[in-house]
Amino acid sequence: MSTAPGAAIVGMGDAYASLDNRKDPLQLAVEATTAALADAGIRKDQVDAVFTGRSPWADKRSQWSNIFISHMQMPVTLTSELTMHGAGLTATIAVASQMIAVGAAEYVLCLQSDATQLFVDAVAMGAEADADPQFEVPYGPTIPALYAQAARRYFHEFGLTEEDLADVAVANQRWGAHHPYAAKRKHGEIDRAKVLASPYVATPLRRWMCSTWGGGTGGALIVTSAEKAREAQNPVYVLGCGSATTHEYLGDRMNMRHCRYPGLGEFPNLTHTATAEAARQAYAMSGLGPSDIDMMQISVNFAHMGPIVMEDLGFAKKGHGIDVYREGRTGIDGDLPTDTNGGWLSFGQPGISCNMDSLVEAVRQLRGQALGLAPARRPRTALVQGAGGMLAAGSVALLSSST
Amino acid sequence: MTDAKVLNDWPQPYRLMDAQPYWEALADEQLTFQRCADCEQAVWPAHSVCTHCGSAGLSWEQSSGRGTIYSYSTILRGPTPVWSAIAPYTVGFVQMDEGYFLFTQIEGEPDGIEIGKEVSARFVQRGEQKLPVFALVTSGEEG
Numbered sequence: 001m002s003t004a005p006g007a008a009i010v011g012m013g014d015a016y017a018s019l020d021n022r023k024d025p026l027q028l029a030v031e032a033t034t035a036a037l038a039d040a041g042i043r044k045d046q047v048d049a050v051f052t053g054r055s056p057w058a059d060k061r062s063q064w065s066n067i068f069i070s071h072m073q074m075p076v077t078l079t080s081e082l083t084m085h086g087a088g089l090t091a092t093i094a095v096a097s098q099m100i101a102v103g104a105a106e107y108v109l110c111l112q113s114d115a116t117q118l119f120v121d122a123v124a125m126g127a128e129a130d131a132d133p134q135f136e137v138p139y140g141p142t143i144p145a146l147y148a149q150a151a152r153r154y155f156h157e158f159g160l161t162e163e164d165l166a167d168v169a170v171a172n173q174r175w176g177a178h179h180p181y182a183a184k185r186k187h188g189e190i191d192r193a194k195v196l197a198s199p200y201v202a203t204p205l206r207r208w209m210c211s212t213w214g215g216g217t218g219g220a221l222i223v224t225s226a227e228k229a230r231e232a233q234n235p236v237y238v239l240g241c242g243s244a245t246t247h248e249y250l251g252d253r254m255n256m257r258h259c260r261y262p263g264l265g266e267f268p269n270l271t272h273t274a275t276a277e278a279a280r281q282a283y284a285m286s287g288l289g290p291s292d293i294d295m296m297q298i299s300v301n302f303a304h305m306g307p308i309v310m311e312d313l314g315f316a317k318k319g320h321g322i323d324v325y326r327e328g329r330t331g332i333d334g335d336l337p338t339d340t341n342g343g344w345l346s347f348g349q350p351g352i353s354c355n356m357d358s359l360v361e362a363v364r365q366l367r368g369q370a371l372g373l374a375p376a377r378r379p380r381t382a383l384v385q386g387a388g389g390m391l392a393a394g395s396v397a398l399l400s401s402s403t
Numbered sequence: 404m405t406d407a408k409v410l411n412d413w414p415q416p417y418r419l420m421d422a423q424p425y426w427e428a429l430a431d432e433q434l435t436f437q438r439c440a441d442c443e444q445a446v447w448p449a450h451s452v453c454t455h456c457g458s459a460g461l462s463w464e465q466s467s468g469r470g471t472i473y474s475y476s477t478i479l480r481g482p483t484p485v486w487s488a489i490a491p492y493t494v495g496f497v498q499m500d501e502g503y504f505l506f507t508q509i510e511g512e513p514d515g516i517e518i519g520k521e522v523s524a525r526f527v528q529r530g531e532q533k534l535p536v537f538a539l540v541t542s543g544e545e546g
Binding site: 132133134135136137138139140141142144145146148149150151152153156199200201202203204205250251252254255256257268270 | 413481
Protein backbone atom coordinates (compact mmCIF):
# COMPACT_ATOMS: atom_id res chain seq x y z
CA MET A 1 0.00 0.00 0.00
CA SER A 2 2.80 2.37 0.90
CA THR A 3 4.49 4.26 -1.89
CA ALA A 4 8.25 3.98 -2.35
CA PRO A 5 10.09 6.50 -0.19
CA GLY A 6 12.09 9.15 -1.96
CA ALA A 7 14.52 9.95 0.79
CA ALA A 8 16.29 8.49 3.78
CA ILE A 9 18.30 9.57 6.79
CA VAL A 10 21.77 8.05 6.46
CA GLY A 11 23.62 9.95 9.15
CA MET A 12 22.68 10.95 12.68
CA GLY A 13 24.67 12.79 15.31
CA ASP A 14 23.71 14.05 18.75
CA ALA A 15 25.43 16.10 21.42
CA TYR A 16 24.58 16.99 25.00
CA ALA A 17 25.46 19.69 27.52
CA SER A 18 24.58 20.32 31.15
CA LEU A 19 25.26 22.80 33.93
CA ASP A 20 28.40 20.80 34.72
CA ASN A 21 29.41 20.40 31.08
CA ARG A 22 28.56 23.68 29.42
CA LYS A 23 28.49 23.98 25.64
CA ASP A 24 26.89 26.73 23.58
CA PRO A 25 24.56 26.10 20.64
CA LEU A 26 27.33 26.48 18.06
CA GLN A 27 29.51 23.91 19.84
CA LEU A 28 26.61 21.49 20.13
CA ALA A 29 25.78 21.93 16.45
CA VAL A 30 29.37 21.30 15.37
CA GLU A 31 29.64 18.21 17.55
CA ALA A 32 26.36 16.76 16.27
CA THR A 33 27.18 17.57 12.64
CA THR A 34 30.66 16.05 12.86
CA ALA A 35 29.14 12.84 14.23
CA ALA A 36 26.40 12.81 11.58
CA LEU A 37 28.87 13.28 8.73
CA ALA A 38 31.02 10.42 10.07
CA ASP A 39 27.92 8.25 10.48
CA ALA A 40 26.92 8.93 6.88
CA GLY A 41 30.46 8.42 5.65
CA ILE A 42 30.60 11.75 3.83
CA ARG A 43 32.72 14.91 3.98
CA LYS A 44 31.32 18.34 4.76
CA ASP A 45 31.94 19.39 1.15
CA GLN A 46 29.33 16.87 0.02
CA VAL A 47 26.54 18.66 1.89
CA ASP A 48 24.50 20.69 -0.60
CA ALA A 49 22.04 22.43 1.73
CA VAL A 50 21.51 23.09 5.42
CA PHE A 51 18.15 23.57 7.10
CA THR A 52 17.58 24.51 10.72
CA GLY A 53 14.71 25.74 12.81
CA ARG A 54 14.71 29.30 14.06
CA SER A 55 17.73 30.69 15.92
CA PRO A 56 18.48 28.96 19.21
CA TRP A 57 17.14 30.77 22.26
CA ALA A 58 20.65 30.66 23.64
CA ASP A 59 22.14 32.29 20.50
CA LYS A 60 19.53 34.53 18.93
CA ARG A 61 21.58 35.89 16.05
CA SER A 62 19.44 35.98 12.94
CA GLN A 63 20.60 34.04 9.87
CA TRP A 64 21.70 31.31 12.26
CA SER A 65 21.77 28.60 9.60
CA ASN A 66 24.14 30.76 7.56
CA ILE A 67 26.19 31.57 10.65
CA PHE A 68 26.60 27.83 11.08
CA ILE A 69 27.91 27.11 7.57
CA SER A 70 30.17 30.16 7.90
CA HIS A 71 31.57 28.82 11.16
CA MET A 72 32.04 25.40 9.58
CA GLN A 73 33.68 26.96 6.49
CA MET A 74 31.29 24.82 4.52
CA PRO A 75 29.93 26.52 1.39
CA VAL A 76 26.55 25.15 0.26
CA THR A 77 23.92 26.03 -2.34
CA LEU A 78 21.21 26.91 0.19
CA THR A 79 20.76 27.54 3.88
CA SER A 80 17.49 28.41 5.50
CA GLU A 81 15.59 28.41 8.74
CA LEU A 82 12.12 26.90 8.85
CA THR A 83 10.60 29.11 11.45
CA MET A 84 7.41 27.26 12.35
CA HIS A 85 8.83 26.94 15.86
CA GLY A 86 9.48 23.32 16.85
CA ALA A 87 7.39 22.11 13.91
CA GLY A 88 9.91 23.65 11.54
CA LEU A 89 12.46 21.05 12.52
CA THR A 90 10.33 18.12 11.45
CA ALA A 91 9.57 20.05 8.28
CA THR A 92 13.30 20.28 7.49
CA ILE A 93 13.12 16.56 6.66
CA ALA A 94 10.31 17.25 4.19
CA VAL A 95 12.11 20.13 2.49
CA ALA A 96 15.33 18.09 2.31
CA SER A 97 13.38 15.22 0.73
CA GLN A 98 11.82 17.56 -1.83
CA MET A 99 15.19 19.03 -2.83
CA ILE A 100 16.58 15.55 -3.24
CA ALA A 101 13.55 14.37 -5.20
CA VAL A 102 13.99 17.10 -7.83
CA GLY A 103 17.72 16.58 -8.05
CA ALA A 104 18.62 19.89 -6.44
CA ALA A 105 20.71 18.23 -3.73
CA GLU A 106 22.46 14.97 -3.03
CA TYR A 107 22.98 15.39 0.70
CA VAL A 108 21.09 17.76 2.97
CA LEU A 109 21.92 18.52 6.60
CA CYS A 110 18.98 19.07 8.97
CA LEU A 111 20.25 20.55 12.20
CA GLN A 112 19.32 22.17 15.47
CA SER A 113 20.89 22.86 18.82
CA ASP A 114 20.05 24.91 21.87
CA ALA A 115 20.98 25.29 25.51
CA THR A 116 18.39 27.65 26.96
CA GLN A 117 18.86 26.68 30.60
CA LEU A 118 22.60 27.34 30.42
CA PHE A 119 22.43 30.83 28.93
CA VAL A 120 18.98 32.42 29.22
CA ASP A 121 16.44 33.39 31.88
CA ALA A 122 13.68 31.62 30.01
CA VAL A 123 10.94 32.48 32.47
CA ALA A 124 11.60 36.19 32.06
CA MET A 125 11.80 36.15 28.27
CA GLY A 126 9.57 33.18 27.61
CA ALA A 127 6.18 34.55 26.74
CA GLU A 128 7.67 37.61 25.12
CA ALA A 129 9.12 35.36 22.47
CA ASP A 130 5.83 33.70 21.58
CA ALA A 131 3.03 36.02 22.69
CA ASP A 132 1.68 38.98 20.74
CA PRO A 133 3.78 41.96 21.84
CA GLN A 134 0.95 44.35 21.07
CA PHE A 135 -2.16 42.74 22.54
CA GLU A 136 -0.93 39.95 24.85
CA VAL A 137 2.45 40.77 26.38
CA PRO A 138 1.08 43.89 28.18
CA TYR A 139 -1.01 41.48 30.30
CA GLY A 140 1.96 39.43 31.49
CA PRO A 141 1.13 35.99 30.08
CA THR A 142 3.63 33.18 30.50
CA ILE A 143 3.93 30.28 28.08
CA PRO A 144 2.25 27.91 30.58
CA ALA A 145 -0.62 30.41 30.97
CA LEU A 146 -1.13 30.55 27.19
CA TYR A 147 -1.15 26.76 26.90
CA ALA A 148 -3.41 26.65 29.95
CA GLN A 149 -6.07 28.48 27.92
CA ALA A 150 -6.34 25.30 25.87
CA ALA A 151 -6.19 23.04 28.94
CA ARG A 152 -9.07 24.93 30.54
CA ARG A 153 -11.19 24.62 27.39
CA TYR A 154 -10.26 20.94 27.03
CA PHE A 155 -11.42 20.26 30.59
CA HIS A 156 -14.59 22.28 29.98
CA GLU A 157 -15.55 20.67 26.67
CA PHE A 158 -14.57 17.04 27.33
CA GLY A 159 -14.70 16.61 31.10
CA LEU A 160 -11.03 15.87 31.68
CA THR A 161 -9.46 16.56 35.06
CA GLU A 162 -6.11 17.27 36.63
CA GLU A 163 -5.94 13.55 37.51
CA ASP A 164 -5.96 12.74 33.81
CA LEU A 165 -3.11 15.15 33.14
CA ALA A 166 -1.19 13.64 36.04
CA ASP A 167 -1.37 10.27 34.31
CA VAL A 168 0.35 11.72 31.23
CA ALA A 169 3.19 13.10 33.35
CA VAL A 170 3.54 9.74 35.13
CA ALA A 171 3.67 7.85 31.83
CA ASN A 172 6.35 10.11 30.36
CA GLN A 173 8.45 10.12 33.51
CA ARG A 174 8.47 6.32 33.44
CA TRP A 175 10.58 6.64 30.28
CA GLY A 176 12.50 9.75 31.33
CA ALA A 177 13.64 8.24 34.62
CA HIS A 178 15.80 5.87 32.60
CA HIS A 179 17.26 8.16 29.95
CA PRO A 180 20.79 9.38 30.71
CA TYR A 181 20.14 12.92 29.41
CA ALA A 182 16.57 13.43 30.63
CA ALA A 183 16.31 16.63 32.65
CA LYS A 184 13.98 15.01 35.22
CA ARG A 185 15.85 11.69 35.40
CA LYS A 186 17.02 12.35 38.95
CA HIS A 187 13.45 12.29 40.28
CA GLY A 188 12.93 8.65 39.29
CA GLU A 189 9.47 7.31 38.56
CA ILE A 190 6.56 9.24 40.04
CA ASP A 191 2.91 8.64 40.84
CA ARG A 192 -0.28 10.61 40.39
CA ALA A 193 -0.20 11.95 43.96
CA LYS A 194 3.25 13.44 43.40
CA VAL A 195 2.04 15.31 40.33
CA LEU A 196 -1.08 16.58 42.11
CA ALA A 197 0.99 17.74 45.10
CA SER A 198 3.23 19.91 42.95
CA PRO A 199 2.35 23.62 42.92
CA TYR A 200 0.42 25.33 40.17
CA VAL A 201 2.52 27.19 37.62
CA ALA A 202 -0.52 28.54 35.78
CA THR A 203 -3.87 26.95 36.62
CA PRO A 204 -4.83 24.21 35.88
CA LEU A 205 -1.24 23.24 35.10
CA ARG A 206 0.97 22.08 37.95
CA ARG A 207 4.74 21.94 37.85
CA TRP A 208 4.88 18.23 36.93
CA MET A 209 2.46 18.89 34.05
CA CYS A 210 4.91 21.36 32.51
CA SER A 211 8.10 20.58 30.64
CA THR A 212 11.28 21.88 32.09
CA TRP A 213 14.26 23.63 30.54
CA GLY A 214 16.94 20.99 30.51
CA GLY A 215 20.61 21.32 29.66
CA GLY A 216 21.59 21.61 26.04
CA THR A 217 21.26 19.36 23.03
CA GLY A 218 22.29 19.24 19.41
CA GLY A 219 21.01 16.93 16.73
CA ALA A 220 22.05 16.54 13.10
CA LEU A 221 20.56 14.38 10.38
CA ILE A 222 21.99 13.75 6.91
CA VAL A 223 19.25 13.15 4.34
CA THR A 224 19.85 11.68 0.89
CA SER A 225 17.93 9.72 -1.74
CA ALA A 226 16.46 6.32 -0.93
CA GLU A 227 18.53 4.99 -3.80
CA LYS A 228 21.80 6.19 -2.29
CA ALA A 229 20.65 4.94 1.11
CA ARG A 230 20.90 1.34 -0.11
CA GLU A 231 24.66 1.61 0.40
CA ALA A 232 24.21 2.96 3.94
CA GLN A 233 24.55 0.86 7.08
CA ASN A 234 21.45 1.84 9.02
CA PRO A 235 19.22 3.88 6.76
CA VAL A 236 15.97 5.31 8.08
CA TYR A 237 13.51 5.90 5.27
CA VAL A 238 11.22 8.90 5.09
CA LEU A 239 7.81 7.43 4.23
CA GLY A 240 5.68 10.50 4.65
CA CYS A 241 5.72 14.10 5.79
CA GLY A 242 3.18 16.80 6.47
CA SER A 243 2.91 20.17 8.09
CA ALA A 244 0.52 23.01 8.75
CA THR A 245 0.31 26.18 10.77
CA THR A 246 -2.71 28.25 11.67
CA HIS A 247 -1.30 31.27 13.51
CA GLU A 248 1.53 32.82 15.46
CA TYR A 249 -0.42 34.54 18.21
CA LEU A 250 -3.22 32.88 20.10
CA GLY A 251 -5.32 36.04 19.75
CA ASP A 252 -5.23 35.66 15.96
CA ARG A 253 -6.29 32.03 16.23
CA MET A 254 -9.18 32.87 18.58
CA ASN A 255 -10.54 35.40 16.12
CA MET A 256 -10.53 33.08 13.09
CA ARG A 257 -14.08 32.10 12.14
CA HIS A 258 -13.21 29.12 9.97
CA CYS A 259 -10.22 27.08 8.84
CA ARG A 260 -9.53 25.50 5.46
CA TYR A 261 -8.43 22.26 7.16
CA PRO A 262 -11.46 20.16 8.14
CA GLY A 263 -9.45 18.20 10.72
CA LEU A 264 -9.28 21.28 12.91
CA GLY A 265 -12.99 21.32 13.70
CA GLU A 266 -15.34 24.25 14.12
CA PHE A 267 -13.66 27.59 14.80
CA PRO A 268 -12.95 29.12 17.14
CA ASN A 269 -11.53 26.33 19.26
CA LEU A 270 -8.38 25.68 21.28
CA THR A 271 -8.68 21.90 21.34
CA HIS A 272 -7.56 20.99 17.81
CA THR A 273 -4.13 21.79 16.40
CA ALA A 274 -2.46 22.01 13.01
CA THR A 275 -1.03 18.56 13.75
CA ALA A 276 -4.34 17.08 12.55
CA GLU A 277 -3.72 18.42 9.04
CA ALA A 278 -0.01 17.55 9.17
CA ALA A 279 -0.90 13.96 10.04
CA ARG A 280 -3.47 13.75 7.26
CA GLN A 281 -0.82 14.76 4.72
CA ALA A 282 1.79 12.34 6.09
CA TYR A 283 -0.63 9.40 6.14
CA ALA A 284 -1.80 10.21 2.60
CA MET A 285 1.76 10.48 1.27
CA SER A 286 2.86 7.20 2.86
CA GLY A 287 -0.31 5.17 2.46
CA LEU A 288 -0.01 4.35 6.16
CA GLY A 289 -2.49 4.90 8.95
CA PRO A 290 -2.37 4.99 12.74
CA SER A 291 -2.50 1.17 12.96
CA ASP A 292 0.81 0.96 11.07
CA ILE A 293 2.71 3.00 13.66
CA ASP A 294 4.93 1.11 16.12
CA MET A 295 6.26 4.06 18.11
CA MET A 296 5.80 7.81 18.50
CA GLN A 297 7.87 10.77 19.56
CA ILE A 298 5.48 13.69 20.04
CA SER A 299 5.45 17.25 21.32
CA VAL A 300 3.98 17.26 24.80
CA ASN A 301 5.28 20.43 26.38
CA PHE A 302 2.28 20.49 28.75
CA ALA A 303 0.44 17.38 29.86
CA HIS A 304 -2.88 18.14 28.15
CA MET A 305 -1.10 18.20 24.80
CA GLY A 306 -0.54 14.42 25.14
CA PRO A 307 -4.19 13.48 24.67
CA ILE A 308 -4.84 16.38 22.28
CA VAL A 309 -1.98 15.30 19.99
CA MET A 310 -3.09 11.65 20.21
CA GLU A 311 -6.47 12.75 18.90
CA ASP A 312 -5.02 14.97 16.19
CA LEU A 313 -2.84 12.06 15.02
CA GLY A 314 -5.89 9.81 14.71
CA PHE A 315 -5.37 7.51 17.72
CA ALA A 316 -8.58 8.53 19.46
CA LYS A 317 -11.73 10.55 18.90
CA LYS A 318 -11.60 14.14 20.14
CA GLY A 319 -11.86 14.11 23.90
CA HIS A 320 -10.70 10.50 24.24
CA GLY A 321 -6.94 10.76 23.73
CA ILE A 322 -6.38 10.20 27.43
CA ASP A 323 -7.49 6.58 26.97
CA VAL A 324 -4.25 5.89 25.08
CA TYR A 325 -2.37 6.79 28.27
CA ARG A 326 -4.85 5.22 30.69
CA GLU A 327 -4.62 1.90 28.89
CA GLY A 328 -0.83 1.90 29.16
CA ARG A 329 -0.36 1.93 25.41
CA THR A 330 2.44 4.52 25.57
CA GLY A 331 4.56 2.45 27.97
CA ILE A 332 7.39 0.03 27.33
CA ASP A 333 4.98 -2.93 27.16
CA GLY A 334 2.32 -1.03 25.23
CA ASP A 335 1.54 -1.29 21.54
CA LEU A 336 2.39 2.39 21.00
CA PRO A 337 5.50 3.29 23.01
CA THR A 338 5.52 7.09 23.05
CA ASP A 339 8.10 9.68 24.05
CA THR A 340 10.67 7.01 24.81
CA ASN A 341 13.29 9.52 25.97
CA GLY A 342 10.74 10.94 28.42
CA GLY A 343 9.41 13.42 25.90
CA TRP A 344 9.42 17.14 26.41
CA LEU A 345 7.77 16.69 29.82
CA SER A 346 10.59 14.60 31.28
CA PHE A 347 13.52 14.77 28.87
CA GLY A 348 12.94 18.51 28.91
CA GLN A 349 13.09 21.28 26.38
CA PRO A 350 16.68 22.38 25.90
CA GLY A 351 15.12 25.07 23.70
CA ILE A 352 14.16 25.08 20.07
CA SER A 353 16.16 21.83 19.69
CA CYS A 354 13.55 19.81 21.60
CA ASN A 355 11.96 18.55 18.43
CA MET A 356 15.34 17.52 17.02
CA ASP A 357 15.69 15.48 20.22
CA SER A 358 12.47 13.70 19.22
CA LEU A 359 13.86 12.98 15.75
CA VAL A 360 17.16 11.72 17.19
CA GLU A 361 15.27 9.46 19.60
CA ALA A 362 13.18 8.04 16.73
CA VAL A 363 16.28 7.30 14.64
CA ARG A 364 18.05 5.71 17.62
CA GLN A 365 15.06 3.50 18.43
CA LEU A 366 14.57 2.45 14.79
CA ARG A 367 18.25 1.53 14.62
CA GLY A 368 18.19 -0.31 17.95
CA GLN A 369 20.56 2.25 19.51
CA ALA A 370 18.41 3.75 22.27
CA LEU A 371 20.32 5.54 25.04
CA GLY A 372 17.53 4.86 27.52
CA LEU A 373 14.88 2.17 27.55
CA ALA A 374 13.72 0.34 24.42
CA PRO A 375 10.72 -1.92 23.97
CA ALA A 376 11.43 -5.65 23.59
CA ARG A 377 10.32 -5.56 19.97
CA ARG A 378 12.31 -3.05 17.96
CA PRO A 379 9.95 -0.66 16.16
CA ARG A 380 9.90 -0.66 12.38
CA THR A 381 7.87 2.48 11.80
CA ALA A 382 7.97 5.56 13.98
CA LEU A 383 5.94 8.73 13.85
CA VAL A 384 7.58 11.99 14.87
CA GLN A 385 5.28 14.92 15.56
CA GLY A 386 6.76 18.33 16.07
CA ALA A 387 4.73 21.24 17.31
CA GLY A 388 5.60 24.76 18.15
CA GLY A 389 4.45 28.18 19.06
CA MET A 390 1.32 28.71 21.11
CA LEU A 391 -0.62 25.72 19.67
CA ALA A 392 0.48 27.21 16.37
CA ALA A 393 2.23 24.80 14.03
CA GLY A 394 2.35 21.04 13.58
CA SER A 395 4.55 18.79 11.53
CA VAL A 396 4.65 15.01 11.14
CA ALA A 397 7.29 12.69 9.72
CA LEU A 398 6.80 8.94 9.27
CA LEU A 399 10.13 7.15 9.48
CA SER A 400 10.90 3.48 8.96
CA SER A 401 13.86 1.14 9.04
CA SER A 402 12.52 -0.53 5.91
CA THR A 403 11.08 0.60 2.62
CA MET B 404 18.69 52.94 31.57
CA THR B 405 19.75 49.46 32.59
CA ASP B 406 18.30 46.12 31.64
CA ALA B 407 17.07 45.68 35.20
CA LYS B 408 15.05 48.89 34.86
CA VAL B 409 13.39 47.58 31.72
CA LEU B 410 12.59 44.26 33.40
CA ASN B 411 11.04 46.07 36.33
CA ASP B 412 8.72 48.19 34.22
CA TRP B 413 5.31 47.20 32.90
CA PRO B 414 5.80 45.95 29.35
CA GLN B 415 4.36 48.48 26.92
CA PRO B 416 2.43 47.40 23.82
CA TYR B 417 4.33 47.11 20.56
CA ARG B 418 2.03 49.46 18.67
CA LEU B 419 1.34 48.77 15.01
CA MET B 420 -0.23 51.35 12.75
CA ASP B 421 -3.53 49.52 12.18
CA ALA B 422 -4.23 49.73 15.91
CA GLN B 423 -3.37 53.39 16.40
CA PRO B 424 -7.06 54.37 16.84
CA TYR B 425 -7.46 51.62 19.46
CA TRP B 426 -4.60 52.91 21.59
CA GLU B 427 -5.70 56.53 21.22
CA ALA B 428 -9.25 55.70 22.30
CA LEU B 429 -7.97 53.80 25.32
CA ALA B 430 -6.25 56.93 26.55
CA ASP B 431 -9.81 58.34 26.91
CA GLU B 432 -11.04 55.08 28.51
CA GLN B 433 -12.93 54.06 25.39
CA LEU B 434 -12.74 50.39 24.35
CA THR B 435 -13.03 50.08 20.58
CA PHE B 436 -12.88 47.43 17.87
CA GLN B 437 -13.31 47.27 14.11
CA ARG B 438 -16.39 46.22 12.16
CA CYS B 439 -16.57 45.41 8.46
CA ALA B 440 -19.08 47.50 6.50
CA ASP B 441 -19.54 44.70 3.95
CA CYS B 442 -19.87 41.47 5.95
CA GLU B 443 -20.83 43.28 9.18
CA GLN B 444 -18.64 41.04 11.29
CA ALA B 445 -16.45 42.28 14.12
CA VAL B 446 -12.76 42.23 13.25
CA TRP B 447 -10.05 41.76 15.86
CA PRO B 448 -7.11 42.33 16.27
CA ALA B 449 -6.82 45.53 14.24
CA HIS B 450 -6.39 45.09 10.49
CA SER B 451 -6.26 47.03 7.21
CA VAL B 452 -8.49 44.50 5.44
CA CYS B 453 -11.36 42.40 6.78
CA THR B 454 -10.06 38.94 7.71
CA HIS B 455 -13.50 37.43 7.04
CA CYS B 456 -14.39 38.81 3.59
CA GLY B 457 -11.39 40.81 2.34
CA SER B 458 -13.17 44.14 2.28
CA ALA B 459 -11.23 47.31 3.03
CA GLY B 460 -14.33 48.87 4.56
CA LEU B 461 -13.36 48.63 8.20
CA SER B 462 -14.46 51.22 10.69
CA TRP B 463 -13.95 51.64 14.43
CA GLU B 464 -16.83 51.24 16.86
CA GLN B 465 -17.10 51.51 20.57
CA SER B 466 -17.53 48.24 22.43
CA SER B 467 -20.08 47.73 25.18
CA GLY B 468 -17.15 46.50 27.25
CA ARG B 469 -19.14 43.41 28.21
CA GLY B 470 -18.66 39.76 27.47
CA THR B 471 -18.21 36.28 28.91
CA ILE B 472 -15.12 34.34 29.88
CA TYR B 473 -14.08 31.90 27.13
CA SER B 474 -10.97 30.59 28.88
CA TYR B 475 -8.53 31.68 31.57
CA SER B 476 -5.51 30.76 33.64
CA THR B 477 -4.28 32.10 36.95
CA ILE B 478 -0.53 32.69 36.93
CA LEU B 479 1.23 31.82 40.17
CA ARG B 480 4.75 32.56 38.96
CA GLY B 481 5.13 35.94 37.29
CA PRO B 482 7.69 36.27 34.50
CA THR B 483 9.35 39.44 35.82
CA PRO B 484 9.33 41.41 39.12
CA VAL B 485 6.33 43.61 38.23
CA TRP B 486 4.26 40.54 37.52
CA SER B 487 5.54 38.60 40.51
CA ALA B 488 4.45 41.55 42.63
CA ILE B 489 0.80 41.17 41.55
CA ALA B 490 0.72 37.34 41.36
CA PRO B 491 -1.54 35.49 41.48
CA TYR B 492 -3.20 37.19 38.52
CA THR B 493 -5.48 35.79 35.84
CA VAL B 494 -5.26 36.15 32.07
CA GLY B 495 -7.74 34.84 29.55
CA PHE B 496 -9.93 35.35 26.53
CA VAL B 497 -13.18 37.24 26.84
CA GLN B 498 -15.85 36.60 24.21
CA MET B 499 -17.13 40.13 23.73
CA ASP B 500 -20.85 40.72 23.23
CA GLU B 501 -19.97 42.12 19.79
CA GLY B 502 -18.57 38.72 18.76
CA TYR B 503 -14.80 39.07 18.94
CA PHE B 504 -12.33 37.59 21.41
CA LEU B 505 -10.08 39.83 23.48
CA PHE B 506 -7.05 38.61 25.42
CA THR B 507 -6.96 40.42 28.73
CA GLN B 508 -6.51 40.28 32.44
CA ILE B 509 -9.46 39.15 34.53
CA GLU B 510 -9.43 40.67 37.98
CA GLY B 511 -10.88 39.12 41.10
CA GLU B 512 -10.48 36.09 43.31
CA PRO B 513 -9.24 33.17 41.18
CA ASP B 514 -11.78 30.83 42.76
CA GLY B 515 -14.65 32.92 41.43
CA ILE B 516 -13.50 32.91 37.82
CA GLU B 517 -15.19 30.38 35.55
CA ILE B 518 -15.82 29.83 31.87
CA GLY B 519 -19.09 31.46 30.80
CA LYS B 520 -19.23 34.05 33.59
CA GLU B 521 -20.09 37.60 32.61
CA VAL B 522 -17.41 40.24 32.82
CA SER B 523 -17.13 43.94 32.07
CA ALA B 524 -14.23 46.22 31.26
CA ARG B 525 -12.48 48.72 33.45
CA PHE B 526 -9.28 50.61 32.80
CA VAL B 527 -5.93 50.48 34.57
CA GLN B 528 -2.81 52.54 34.07
CA ARG B 529 0.22 50.37 33.29
CA GLY B 530 3.27 52.54 32.81
CA GLU B 531 2.52 54.99 29.98
CA GLN B 532 -0.41 52.93 28.82
CA LYS B 533 -4.02 52.67 29.84
CA LEU B 534 -5.24 49.08 29.36
CA PRO B 535 -8.66 47.46 29.52
CA VAL B 536 -8.96 44.70 32.11
CA PHE B 537 -12.11 42.84 33.09
CA ALA B 538 -13.91 41.95 36.29
CA LEU B 539 -16.85 39.69 37.05
CA VAL B 540 -20.22 41.37 36.79
CA THR B 541 -21.88 41.11 40.17
CA SER B 542 -25.63 40.61 40.32
CA GLY B 543 -26.19 44.22 41.47
CA GLU B 544 -24.64 45.54 38.25
CA GLU B 545 -26.79 43.44 35.94
CA GLY B 546 -29.70 44.73 33.91
